[in-house]
Amino acid sequence: MPTWQAVAIGIIPSIGVGLVFWFAMRAVVRADRNERAALARADAEAATVADVAPSRGASEADSESSAPR
Numbered sequence: 001m002p003t004w005q006a007v008a009i010g011i012i013p014s015i016g017v018g019l020v021f022w023f024a025m026r027a028v029v030r031a032d033r034n035e036r037a038a039l040a041r042a043d044a045e046a047a048t049v050a051d052v053a054p055s056r057g058a059s060e061a062d063s064e065s066s067a068p069r
Helices: 003-066
Strands: none
């Protein structure tokens, strides 16, 4: 077997494992980035709802206090 074939047979599995590792880590990093973005959107939405809630809560409390029990 020529030397270049022996070198290729020795290097190709390492390259393959490296590519599998790279794709796995890329998926993990992307999933983390997407999760952080989703949490940021949820926090922003919760903050918006919290800013709106006191004014809405006051009108609901007024309507509940005037309703017969």
